[in-house]
Amino acid sequence: MLPFNVLVAASVSYVAVLFALAFAAEQMAARGRGGWLRSPIVYTLSLSIYCTAWTFYGAVGYAARSGLEFITIYLGPTLVMVGWWLLLRKLVRIGKAQRITSVADLLSARYGKSASVGAIVTVMAVVGITPYIALQLQSVTLALSVFAEAAEGAPAWEAEETALVVALGLALFTVLFGTRNLDADERHHGVVLAIAVEAVVKLIALIAVGVFVVWELGTGPADMLARIEASPIADWQLDPGRWVALTFLSGAALLCLPRMFQVLVVENVDERQLATASWAFPLYLFLISLFVVPIAVAGLERSAPGANPDLFVLTLPLSAGREGLAMLAFLGGFSAATSMVIVAAIALATMVSNHIVLPLWLSFREPRSRLSEDVRGLVLNVRRLSIAGVLGLGWLYYSLSGGGAALAAIGLISFVGVAQFLPAMVGGLFWRGATRTGAVAGLVTGFAVWAYTFFLPSFGAATPLWSEVQEIGPYGFGWLKPQALFGIEGIDPLVHAVFWSMTLNTGIFVGASLLSFPGPMERLQGVEFVGGIERGGAPPRGWQGGVAGAEELLAMAQRILGPGEAQRLFQDAAATQGTGGFLPEVTPEFLERLERRFAGAVGSATAHAMIAQAGGGTSVSVDDLMRVADEAQQIMEYSQRLEAQSEELSRTARQLREANRKLTELSAQKDAFLSQISHELRTPMTSIRAFSEILGEEGLSDEERTRYAGVIHAETVRLTRLLDDLLDLSVLESGNVQLNLKEANLGAVIARAVSTASAAPGTKPFRILREPESENVPVVTDPDRLAQVFINLITNARKYCDARVQEVRIEVRPFDGQVQVDVVDNGSGIPRESQEIIFEKFARLGDHTRAGGAGLGLAICREIMEKLGGSIAYLPGQGGAAFRLTVPMQLAQAA
Amino acid sequence: MRRPKPPLFLERDSYRRRRVADAARVLPVLGALLFLVPLLWAPAETETPDTVPGGLYIFLVWGGLILAAFVLSRRLGPEPPKRNLGESEEGG
Numbered sequence: 012m013l014p015f016n017v018l019v020a021a022s023v024s025y026v027a028v029l030f031a032l033a034f035a036a037e038q039m040a041a042r043g044r045g046g047w048l049r050s051p052i053v054y055t056l057s058l059s060i061y062c063t064a065w066t067f068y069g070a071v072g073y074a075a076r077s078g079l080e081f082i083t084i085y086l087g088p089t090l091v092m093v094g095w096w097l098l099l100r101k102l103v104r105i106g107k108a109q110r111i112t113s114v115a116d117l118l119s120a121r122y123g124k125s126a127s128v129g130a131i132v133t134v135m136a137v138v139g140i141t142p143y144i145a146l147q148l149q150s151v152t153l154a155l156s157v158f159a160e161a162a163e164g165a166p167a168w169e170a171e172e173t174a175l176v177v178a179l180g181l182a183l184f185t186v187l188f189g190t191r192n193l194d195a196d197e198r199h200h201g202v203v204l205a206i207a208v209e210a211v212v213k214l215i216a217l218i219a220v221g222v223f224v225v226w227e228l229g230t231g232p233a234d235m236l237a238r239i240e241a242s243p244i245a246d247w248q249l250d251p252g253r254w255v256a257l258t259f260l261s262g263a264a265l266l267c268l269p270r271m272f273q274v275l276v277v278e279n280v281d282e283r284q285l286a287t288a289s290w291a292f293p294l295y296l297f298l299i300s301l302f303v304v305p306i307a308v309a310g311l312e313r314s315a316p317g318a319n320p321d322l323f324v325l326t327l328p329l330s331a332g333r334e335g336l337a338m339l340a341f342l343g344g345f346s347a348a349t350s351m352v353i354v355a356a357i358a359l360a361t362m363v364s365n366h367i368v369l370p371l372w373l374s375f376r377e378p379r380s381r382l383s384e385d386v387r388g389l390v391l392n393v394r395r396l397s398i399a400g401v402l403g404l405g406w407l408y409y410s411l412s413g414g415g416a417a418l419a420a421i422g423l424i425s426f427v428g429v430a431q432f433l434p435a436m437v438g439g440l441f442w443r444g445a446t447r448t449g450a451v452a453g454l455v456t457g458f459a460v461w462a463y464t465f466f467l468p469s470f471g472a473a474t475p476l477w478s479e480v481q482e483i484g485p486y487g488f489g490w491l492k493p494q495a496l497f498g499i500e501g502i503d504p505l506v507h508a509v510f511w512s513m514t515l516n517t518g519i520f521v522g523a524s525l526l527s528f529p530g531p532m533e534r535l536q537g538v539e540f541v542g543g544i545e546r547g548g549a550p551p552r553g554w555q556g557g558v559a560g561a562e563e564l565l566a567m568a569q570r571i572l573g574p575g576e577a578q579r580l581f582q583d584a585a586a587t588q589g590t591g592g593f594l595p596e597v598t599p600e601f602l603e604r605l606e607r608r609f610a611g612a613v614g615s616a617t618a619h620a621m622i623a624q625a626g627g628g629t630s631v632s633v634d635d636l637m638r639v640a641d642e643a644q645q646i647m648e649y650s651q652r653l654e655a656q657s658e659e660l661s662r663t664a665r666q667l668r669e670a671n672r673k674l675t676e677l678s679a680q681k682d683a684f685l686s687q688i689s690h691e692l693r694t695p696m697t698s699i700r701a702f703s704e705i706l707g708e709e710g711l712s713d714e715e716r717t718r719y720a721g722v723i724h725a726e727t728v729r730l731t732r733l734l735d736d737l738l739d740l741s742v743l744e745s746g747n748v749q750l751n752l753k754e755a756n757l758g759a760v761i762a763r764a765v766s767t768a769s770a771a772p773g774t775k776p777f778r779i780l781r782e783p784e785s786e787n788v789p790v791v792t793d794p795d796r797l798a799q800v801f802i803n804l805i806t807n808a809r810k811y812c813d814a815r816v817q818e819v820r821i822e823v824r825p826f827d828g829q830v831q832v833d834v835v836d837n838g839s840g841i842p843r844e845s846q847e848i849i850f851e852k853f854a855r856l857g858d859h860t861r862a863g864g865a866g867l868g869l870a871i872c873r874e875i876m877e878k879l880g881g882s883i884a885y886l887p888g889q890g891g892a893a894f895r896l897t898v899p900m901q902l903a904q905a906a
Numbered sequence: 907m908r909r910p911k912p913p914l915f916l917e918r919d920s921y922r923r924r925r926v927a928d929a930a931r932v933l934p935v936l937g938a939l940l941f942l943v944p945l946l947w948a949p950a951e952t953e954t955p956d957t958v959p960g961g962l963y964i965f966l967v968w969g970g971l972i973l974a975a976f977v978l979s980r981r982l983g984p985e986p987p988k989r990n991l992g993e994s995e996e997g998g
Contacts, residue, residue, distance in 0.1 A: 255945075
């Protein structure tokens with residue numbers, strides 16, 4: 012017979028090997044060489060923690076008691092996995108995008124990063140999983156008892172004490188495994204690898220027992236089928252209600268069990284893993300279920316009537332003297348139990364620390380000290396304590412319930428408990444209208460109904476009070492009997508509990524959601540969760556930057572993420588922003604990023620609260636609310652922004668083009684001006700030089716001498732005038748001109764100009780038409796300069812007007828605080844294409860020599876009018892050449 | 907003689923991929939229906955021992971589902987090389 016000590020030694024060394032494997036895997040991952048740790052196969056195998064001791068021992072017991080019904084526990088998960096495209100894909104994507112750490116974190120994040128939702132879910136999960144942990148303790152204890160009873164000279168068997176020792180051992184093991192460090196992203200490569208190895212061990216063990224049963228105890232499959240036909244479970248007692256309820260429950264449990272959520276969503280790396288697991292995990296379940304019925308049948312054939320069917324997997328090989336196989340089966344069951352306990356305890360501990368302890372700690376501490384205290388150490392210690400607590404509760408449940416129930420029956424209590432998360436979870440993923448109030452109401456209702464109709468009755472008739480409640484209802488209210496609510500008797504207790512808890516949970520969740528109104532954060536998260544699957548990153552939102560100092564945030568981040576990780580994050584952000592060093596600017600984008608990162612370590616609600624307190628800013632801005640309004644609204648807003656930007660760009664481009672054109676023109680003008688001026692200066696200089704040379708020659712008559720001297724004089728006069736004009740213009744243009752501003756009568760100014768201009772000799776008859784009454788307007792101006800303009804205009808008219816009898820009309824009209832003066836002649840005017848350039852320097856039209864001017868007159872006029880605060884413009888369509896002067900009645904401040 | 911290929915009016919690959927995604931959505935529903943079929947037989951009320959045929963049926967359907975999921979996940983696995991903006995994935 013197998014010595015008991017050998018068994019214990021084997022278990023301990025098995026655990027040590029697992030621990031070494033996990034340690035090595037973590038080392039590899041840390042050195043970046045653990046790519047294969049993320050392979051889809053390892054992921055699929057890690058999912059097999061769904062198959063716990065319940066599967067390993069309990070499924071056979073279940074089959075021995077109720078035939079094929081055990082299989083529903085694996086059909087539900089199969090359907091969920093095969094339908095990954097519908098639900099799991101979205102769940103995993105959201106989990107990654109929001110850096111979800113647990114099922115409580117998911118619900119808390121979805122319902123407005125609510126701390127209360129997180130806490131409620133955590134409490135529900137801890138209570139709900141307690142029977143499940145007890146199940147594992149019970150199975151290991153039972154398995155040990157089989158060997159202990161068989162061994163000779165074994166110590167007196169104390170089930171409760173053994174369970175306690177097992178619980179302590181598992182707690183220690185889990186603490187060592189799961190809380191050695193605080194991962195920034197809550198991924199545990201070592202644990203995942205260890206449970207993958209355990210998955211292989213338990214599958215091989217169960218298949219080995221199955222092969223042993225079919226081919227060694229029997230003669231093969233055909234014989235096996237015949238023996239099933241002859242067995243007590245040959246007739247399939249299918250209860251339709253249980254069949255449907257169990258399939259539904261097991262599917263829900265795959266999504267809602269904290270440990271399943273941990274491996275399925277939190278540890279997931281990419282979608283490829285999910286695609287493979289969609290068929291590979293059902294295959295695993297298929298293989299592990301394949302030999303359950305044969306083992307059960309063989310057990311029923313060969314065991315004494317009173318034997319515990321949950322232990323057939325062990326007792327069959329033992330009774331046949333196959334100790335090695337029995338040892339393998341024991342290790343398989345041990346694997347199944349330990350892997351479940353480890354992951355469940357880690358998942359629950361994460362939830363407890365993130366959703367219960369940290370929020371409490373945050374609200375009790377002074378805001379200052381929060382930044383400097385070592386959060387990491389605190390979190391790790393809290394998790395260690397939580398693991399011990401969870402296992403302690405499991406042991407308590409085990410000893411209270413007496414340890415006598417069938418394993419599957421205990422597991423189902425947990426399943427119904429965690430299934431209460433389903434409405435809030437699925438509703439939150441697909442229904443934008445699901446609110447926090449609805450979720451809380453539904454969760455609490457479902458939990459209460461579950462506890463009353465299924466959890467409490469599982470303690471059996473432990474207390475007389477409770478058995479009385481069960482018999483006649485609380486205080487004699489018959490319709491409140493825990494297993495016959497509302498007077499509907501005769502339903503299977505499981506179906507009863509599932510039906511009422513899920514119906515009331517869902518109903519109240521939907522009803523309260525419909526009636527309540529979401530907060531801004533809730534709405535924001537709702538939109539992100541429901542619409543989030545096909546979009547990449549959401550726009551940064553939620554934080555108003557600049558309140559907290561980057562240095563303080565870095566200090567806080569170092570406490571949570573660890574110095575190396577935090578510094579890398581900050582340096583990265585600084586580099587992205589284009590600044591060097593470790594301190595990026597505290598922008599809303601950066602705070603958002605930081606919060607996501609924190610959420611990976613301490614959960615979204617806590618991370619949100621921490622950033623909110625460090626930042627001191629409000630969390631939801633008006634802009635956010637605008638975005639929440641509708642997704643279509645978001646798209647519209649985005650395209651509007653784009654449109655505005657492109658419009659602005661094209662406007663700027665237009666302005667630039669305009670400026671460039673002007674500059675080019677100016678440069679050309681400057682060149683033209685220089686060449687003009689040298690030409691203008693050169694012409695008189697040439698004649699002066701020529702005539703002065705002639706004067707120096709011999710034999711000139713006095714008459715000729717006088718004539719040539721006259722020419723020279725005229726040319727110098729012309730030169731002087733040109734230089735005067737140039738000087739005048741440059742003074743005007745440079746703005747250094749001294750204006751002699753005073754009040755003057757416009758009529759007087761015009762009269763002076765007319766008399767001066769008329770004094771010049773002309774070749775044609777000439778007259779000026781004036782309206783003395785309208786001219787009688789007072790203006791504030793420099794009368795000499797204004798007269799100069801009029802003289803110029805009239806002189807030009809006399810020079811260029813091609814009418815036989817020259818006429819210049821001067822019309823004066825007050826207009827909007829100014830006086831408009833039109834000077835119009837009766838000639839043929841200025842051609843359209845030349846109208847634009849006449850105010851430029853040296854702009855002369857037609858025959859240059861005839862004009863005799865330098866072409867500076869109108870340019871000077873324009874400068875003068877601008878200096879006087881008025882303007883001059885060519886007025887087309889007046890018959891002849893027409894100019895409109897605008898003279899201010901009161902001088903503006905400018906000039 | 908070979909018939910000329912009809913002109914391409916729809917990108918074949920992305921269209922096929924979307925239909926595969928549809929199939930992936932339908933598969934769990936189909937599986938659930940098949941797993942519920944035993945309810946119609948009402949094996950509890952019949953006299954014949956039906957654990958064996960029932961079990962074989964369940965395992966057969968199960969195997970079929972696994973096979974179908976395997977094929978679908980192969981077809982859905984790699985992301986398409988380019989996004990088709992005109993007809994993005996329907997539903998979600």
